Amino acid sequence: MQQKGWGIFFGVVLLAAFLSIAVGPLVGWWLPANVSSFGPDVDYLYYVILGFTTFFFLLTEVLLVWAMYRFAGRPGNKSQYVEGHHRLEMLWTVVPGGILLYIAIAQISAWERIKYQAKMPDPDLVMQVTARQWDWTMRYADTPLPENHRRWAEIPNFDDIYLPDELHCWKGANVRIYLKTNDVLHSLFLPQLRLKQDALPGKTIPVWFNATDANTRFNASTGNCEWTDKNKEWEIACAELCGGGHYRMRGLLYVHETKDDYLNWLKHAQKAARSRQPEKKATPVAAKD
Template sequence: MKRFWCFFFMFWPIVAFVLCWIAPDMGWWFPSNGPTGMKAASPIGERIDDLYYMILYITTATFVGTQVALGYVLFKGAAMTDEGNEQKVWYSHGSHNLEVIWTIVPACILLFIALYQMDVVKEVRVKSAFPAETKGGTVAIAEVTARQFEWRIRYPGIGPDGKKLPLMPKPQPTDLYTVNDLRVPTGEPSMIILQSGDVQHAFFLPELRVKQDAVPGLDIPVWFEASKSGDYTLLCAELCGWGHYKMKAKLVAQPEADHMEFMRQLTVQQNYDGVPEATNEVAQGEE
């Protein structure tokens, strides 16, 4: 029976290992519905994945090592109680050298892991290190307000010169609005200002590896870059009430021209006063 338990304790780490090994093929890995498949859909997301894999390799090595050691100890310890085994128990209170080794080595590895993350943390979070396009975290393309249970998005309007106006902290008459539909240009960093209208929410783009809480009373700048055009999932990741699960929205990344076109159409839609105008070229082509 004791051998059975040894095998029992060795069996499950093998199952766990195999499960993780086949997981990417079985679709139990990073979300793969988006335009980029299982690969992160943003440059910084790819670097986050790299960091993830680095930690995964280190922890897998540790996991395998400790489980093998455990297995060895168990089988050896089980053999000690076999009939006729005269071997004496190893009477030891420990080893100073071993303790020093297995304190210093993991300490170095852990410190390396921690310090190795710093660059990405800085680029994702520290305003002064934001990409040049956001001008140090001052130029946002939209204001996203999370509320129970939807995402309200406010874009700056289009000026007479056909270019986007700057996003003002307070709503302007020229502003454009969408709900649950965030539009950004592809291939360039875009920054949004994240707010909450009621309780706490979290802005989560799984395919882009972006997550930031929307905290009531705070305006939080979040930047990201979609490397490929297409629809991405946007959802809430912080418990915000009964409808938490249904704050379903999309992030649509479009080439710059299409993005501007969408903004123009949005302007026309929003200014539409109910009176059909034959001269309005843009409105004609629409749905």
């Protein structure tokens, strides 16, 4: 009996682990709500993989626990004398092989859609984001779509607006970000947009997204952008180690309801920038710890 207990012990621990994941969606330990046009593709593929892995997790662990229980040693007993089984080997090579190949091929179109430069949609709004230790500088042109935007990304314009840690766009806009870094590697991570891209020293990397939900409204009387819903405070994080302050490269994503609302905000931001000191970058150089 004591021998059989080991199978039960393994079973209980594995069941607890399984349940802790299974209750995740109920208690909020799950993916944050998606607000990106390609987010459903990512989430769908996540659930496909989750389905297959859950099946194989349950299959192998149940067999293991059952075998540990059923075949616990008894004195005087002998094991079966089997060296292998050719057809079983074929079965458990070909079936998982087919499933894995399906999983791999299923990823390709979503990957192309998210990252291939040739497949990125024509932008409605272009901005250039520069990471450094430890903040983000968002550079906006005076119009949502500057002419020859690839060139604009490389050559700053007198009319550009620089804002620290605030990423503004409007709902439904195809946003193109030209991502750069001043110093070390960083990674632009927007969990709700299912977006992540490293910033690479010496390179400009195009990134795109299209937000399917709005979270802010520009208030012309106060000059502030106000959240439409307290729970829609979408954050920007850094996902590549960049030194001591890695954890505090926090930014915010402002998705305006309409293009007009965005333009109102842009006009205001422009005026505010002009009335400031002539120096371009409003943010002080971050003090190093």
